[in-house]
Amino acid sequence: MKRSDLLKLLTVTTLAFLYIGVRPAHGGGEDPLVPRVPEEKLASAKLMKNPVVADAKSIAAGREIYYGKGLCVNCHGESGKGDGPGGASFDPGPRNFTNTAWQAVRTDGELFTAITDGTQYGMIAFGDNLTAKEKWEVINFIRTFGAGAVAKNTSAKSEQK
Numbered sequence: 001m002k003r004s005d006l007l008k009l010l011t012v013t014t015l016a017f018l019y020i021g022v023r024p025a026h027g028g029g030e031d032p033l034v035p036r037v038p039e040e041k042l043a044s045a046k047l048m049k050n051p052v053v054a055d056a057k058s059i060a061a062g063r064e065i066y067y068g069k070g071l072c073v074n075c076h077g078e079s080g081k082g083d084g085p086g087g088a089s090f091d092p093g094p095r096n097f098t099n100t101a102w103q104a105v106r107t108d109g110e111l112f113t114a115i116t117d118g119t120q121y122g123m124i125a126f127g128d129n130l131t132a133k134e135k136w137e138v139i140n141f142i143r144t145f146g147a148g149a150v151a152k153n154t155s156a157k158s159e160q161k
């Protein structure tokens with residue numbers, strides 16, 4: 001898919017949510033600490049290792065995606081707090097990446113799966129619109145909002161430290 005198509009898709013999806021005011025059914029699921037990857041995929045998601053080392057280069061590439069073609073900033077906000085303008089109608093809102101408790105319970109593989117498949121509460125499924133490498137890079141960048149909090153045994157970077 002071309003970048004312009006991705007942009008359109010995201011704009012349409014965002015507008016649809018704003019317009020219809022979709023409120024997903026509530027359950028205990030609003031707690032951001034509750035896993036978003038469905039039960040049947042969770043174990044394998046947790047086993048996935050981030051193959052992209054979180055060095056300055058991959059973090060910079062991830063930053064480009066976050067503020068650029070990924071449009072993550074629209075919903076997750078300038079400083080990762082989940083307060084972007086496109087995220088206002090979601091309940092629960094877009095994830096606040098500065099929540100260190102959340103950073104500490106999620107593995108990179110879970111984030112990768114959520115970015116690929118989306119979540120039941122409205123995180124967009126990026127599918128193949130980002131390459132695997134781009135997803136790992138943007139995950140490395142998202143981790144920088146967490147001030148070093150990261151689930152153990154999750155990524156190349158945690159082995160590096």
Ligand code: HEC
Pocket residue numbers: 010013014032035036037065066070071072073074075076086087090092093094095106110111114115119120121122123124126138139
């Ligand atoms: C249209 C708004 C929107 C955009 C654009 C968006 N997100 Fe999200 N995102 C959400 C919402 C809403 C949630 C919370 C959903 C939930 O609680 O299940 C979320 C949740 C997440 C989560 C948390 C999953 C978890 O396990 O807790 C991650 C990681 C994430 N987004 C990454 C990204 C990345 C990376 C991008 C850009 C490539 C992006 N998002 C773009 C709305 C968005």
